[in-house]
Amino acid sequence: AGLVTRLTTDVTNLQNAYQMILRMCMRAPASMIIAMIMSFYINARLASIYLVAVILLGTCLFLIMRSATKYFEQAFPKYDELNASVQENVSAIRVVKAYVREDYETGKFHKASENIYKIFCKAEENLSFNAPLMQLTVYSCILLISWLGAKMIVGSSLSTGELMSLLTYCMNILMSLMMLSMVFVMVSMSAASAKRIAEVLNEKADITNPKAPVMEVSDGRIDFNHVDFVYKKDSETDTLHDIDIHIQSGETIGIIGGTGCGKSSFVNLISRLYDVKDGSVCVGGVDVREYDIETLRDEVSVVLQKNVLFSGTILDNLRWGDDNATKEECIEACKQACADEFIERMPDKYDTWIEQGGTNVSGGQRQRLCIARALLKHPKVLILDDSTSAVDTATDAKIKQAFATKIPGTTKLIVSQRISSIQDADRILVLDNGEISGFDTHEKLIENNKVYREIYEVQTQGGGDFDEQKGGEDNE
Numbered sequence: 001a002g003l004v005t006r007l008t009t010d011v012t013n014l015q016n017a018y019q020m021i022l023r024m025c026m027r028a029p030a031s032m033i034i035a036m037i038m039s040f041y042i043n044a045r046l047a048s049i050y051l052v053a054v055i056l057l058g059t060c061l062f063l064i065m066r067s068a069t070k071y072f073e074q075a076f077p078k079y080d081e082l083n084a085s086v087q088e089n090v091s092a093i094r095v096v097k098a099y100v101r102e103d104y105e106t107g108k109f110h111k112a113s114e115n116i117y118k119i120f121c122k123a124e125e126n127l128s129f130n131a132p133l134m135q136l137t138v139y140s141c142i143l144l145i146s147w148l149g150a151k152m153i154v155g156s157s158l159s160t161g162e163l164m165s166l167l168t169y170c171m172n173i174l175m176s177l178m179m180l181s182m183v184f185v186m187v188s189m190s191a192a193s194a195k196r197i198a199e200v201l202n203e204k205a206d207i208t209n210p211k212a213p214v215m216e217v218s219d220g221r222i223d224f225n226h227v228d229f230v231y232k233k234d235s236e237t238d239t240l241h242d243i244d245i246h247i248q249s250g251e252t253i254g255i256i257g258g259t260g261c262g263k264s265s266f267v268n269l270i271s272r273l274y275d276v277k278d279g280s281v282c283v284g285g286v287d288v289r290e291y292d293i294e295t296l297r298d299e300v301s302v303v304l305q306k307n308v309l310f311s312g313t314i315l316d317n318l319r320w321g322d323d324n325a326t327k328e329e330c331i332e333a334c335k336q337a338c339a340d341e342f343i344e345r346m347p348d349k350y351d352t353w354i355e356q357g358g359t360n361v362s363g364g365q366r367q368r369l370c371i372a373r374a375l376l377k378h379p380k381v382l383i384l385d386d387s388t389s390a391v392d393t394a395t396d397a398k399i400k401q402a403f404a405t406k407i408p409g410t411t412k413l414i415v416s417q418r419i420s421s422i423q424d425a426d427r428i429l430v431l432d433n434g435e436i437s438g439f440d441t442h443e444k445l446i447e448n449n450k451v452y453r454e455i456y457e458v459q460t461q462g463g464g465d466f467d468e469q470k471g472g473e474d475n476e
Contacts, residue, residue, distance in 0.1 A: 004087070005079045006200055010193035017183075017190035024179045032176035035169040042162050042169075043152075049144050050173050057137050061181055064126055064133075065188040071123035072192040075116055082112040127188075130181050138174045145170055207275060213292035217299040218284040220249040220380040220411030222270060227279035229265060238277070239265050240434045247427075249284075249380070252403070252412045254422025256455060257431035263415045266431065267383045270413070271300040283381065301379035307370040309358030314343060314350050317369060321376030329376065336402040337372035338395050339365070364395070371399065375407070382407070385415045396421055419459050428452070 032054075039047035089096055089105050096105055145166055152158035229240040240262045247253055255263050268274055269281045272288045280287045288296055301321070309317050318330045325333075330350065334340040342365050346352045358366045374382060382403075400421070403412055416422050423442040430438040430445060430452045438449035445452040 003200065005076065005083050006193075006196050009079055010076065010196050013186075013190045013193040014197065017186045020183055020186050024183050028176040028179040028183075032173050032180075035172040035176070039166055039169045039173075042165055043158060046145055046148060046152075046158075046166055049141055049148075050170065053137050053141050054173070054177065057133065057177055060133055061130070061184050064129055065184045068123045068126045068185070069188045069191050071119050071126070072189050073195070075119040075123065076192055076196055078112065078116045078119060082109070082116060085109050085112050127185055130185065134174070134178050134181060137177075138171075141170050141174065142167065207272060207293065209292055210290055213295070214286050214290050215292050215295050217286075217291065217296065217380055220409070221282070221284055222247040222381065222411060222413075223280075223282040223285070224266075224269075225280045225282065227269065227281060228277045229262075229269060229274065230277050231265075231274070233277075238434055240269075243279070243436060245429065245436065245439055247411060247413075249411055250409050251427065252400075252414065252425045254425035254428040255413060255415045255431065256417070256419065256422060256428060256452070257437070261431040262434040263431055264385055265434075266429075267302070267385055267413055267415060270381060270383065271297050271302055298377060299379050300381040300383065301374040301377045302383045302385065303367075303370050303374045304385050307358070307363075307366045309354050309361070309366055309369060311356040312354060313348075314352050314354060314369065317354055318350075318373050318376060321373040322378075325376050330372070333372040333375040334369075336375055336399070336406050337368045338398050338402070339368035339372045342368075368395075368399075379410060381411045381413070383413045383415070386417065393418075393420055400424065419456055 036047065036050060036054075039050055085105075085108055089109070096102060145163070149158055149163040149166060153160060153163060223246050224243045227240060227243040228238050229243075230238055243266065255266065257263055265274075269276060270283060270288070272281075272291070272293060275289065280289075282288065283291070283296065283300065310320070315327065315330055318333065319325050321333070322329070327350065331340060334343060342361075343349055343352070354360065358369070361369070371384065396418075397420075400414075403410075414422050414425060419442075422428055425442070427440060428438075428442055428445055429436065430449055432451050437451045438445050440448070446456055
């Protein structure tokens with residue numbers, strides 16, 4: 001939400017200030033300087049009134065602008081909170097309605113918008129002194145020039161024409177100042193926005209390419225060498241601790257464990273979405289930190305838990321995997337992912353329009369399209385992070401069978417909560433609280449691994465969710 005505010009409200013404020021500066025900051029200063037020179041040329045004594053007025057007015061405007069900027073800096077972060085509230089409610093509107101929380105969420109929105117309103121009111125209170133101050137300065141200068149000029153005319157040291165010229169220049173100078181004051185108001189607002197935009201532009205990525213990156217991944221071997229990993233550098237507890245496993249190219253590896261045990265964290269390290277704290281992760285015998293990031297991620301295809309489709313046709317979405325893929329290649333990938341079954345039933349088939357976020361297809365269909373998209377990359381490593389959870393068991397089995405026959409050389413890592421999805425894997429990794437509990441075949445794990453055996457018994461005997469079962473035992 002904070003990024004959205006910066007890309008919309010803050011950028012608009014900066015654009016408006018820039019346009020106003022282009023129009024007024026050339027014309028107004030030039031007009032004021034020329035009028036000041038002509039005034040001093042006519043009568044330096046009377047023209048000094050302008051000079052004093054400009055200095056006093058400039059000082060006052062600077063103080064007003066500094067005070068208003070402070071409030072604008074407070075207001076724009078509040079926009080982030082407001083946008084976050086709107087975004088959260090729109091994306092979770094069904095939950096809000098299901099729990100009858102409309103009044104509560106409406107109240108939360110009103111509170112957030114009221115905070116912004118109050119801060120802007122305080123800023124406007126400061127800026128409201130701008131116009132009266134300008135008017136006071138204008139009329140004070142006119143009165144002083146008229147009074148002193150009249151005395152000079154009586155004393156024959158100034159002509160009536162010169163006095164009229166001075167009054168005209170007075171209005172010219174002060175109108176230029178008024179235009180500049182409007183610019184100052186806009187600048188004070190845009191200064192806070194410019195700071196927030198600069199924060200985004202100056203943000204440095206934590207994960208970058210090495211100086212001489214490796215540009216080719218030789219094969220799908222994966223090695224975790226005593227890996228420790230945390231999401232926050234100052235965290236005392238490791239998300240993953242002392243992970244040391246070695247996977248051969250072309251193997252199918254199942255990954256299972258309770259919620260929060262580190263399954264997704266484990267697979268995210270392979271495509272270098274994060275860097276390890278200690279140890280190393282190697283793909284094809286090379287540390288992932290030595291690869292060109294784009295090269296690595298082209299060869300490590302990931303289908304994440306949250307399957308996202310973009311607005312466009314089915315073919316457009318599939319070609320995210322390969323821009324140059326032919327229609328035949330897309331159809332073959334969909335057959336491997338068992339997506340062709342429902343695509344062929346659609347009126348426009350592969351030219352069917354997908355709404356934003358894939359809202360016009362079911363969860364299982366969305367998952368199969370995302371798997372097909374990943375297959376089009378022809379990766380050396382394919383990671384399915386619980387990405388068949390919405391697919392029925394029969395279709396899940398067909399997909400695994402297609403993987404075994406169509407892409408035998410690709411290393412496949414399948415994260416799942418269902419043992420039926422991974423029991424036919426070459427080996428199964430069991431994670432428990434961020435550590436390796438077991439790494440062996442299905443049969444041997446049932447015999448030798450307590451955690452895996454508990455999951456198996458709960459799922460095969462219909463005893464409910466493994467996490468609930470485990471929690472119940474802990475409470476006992």
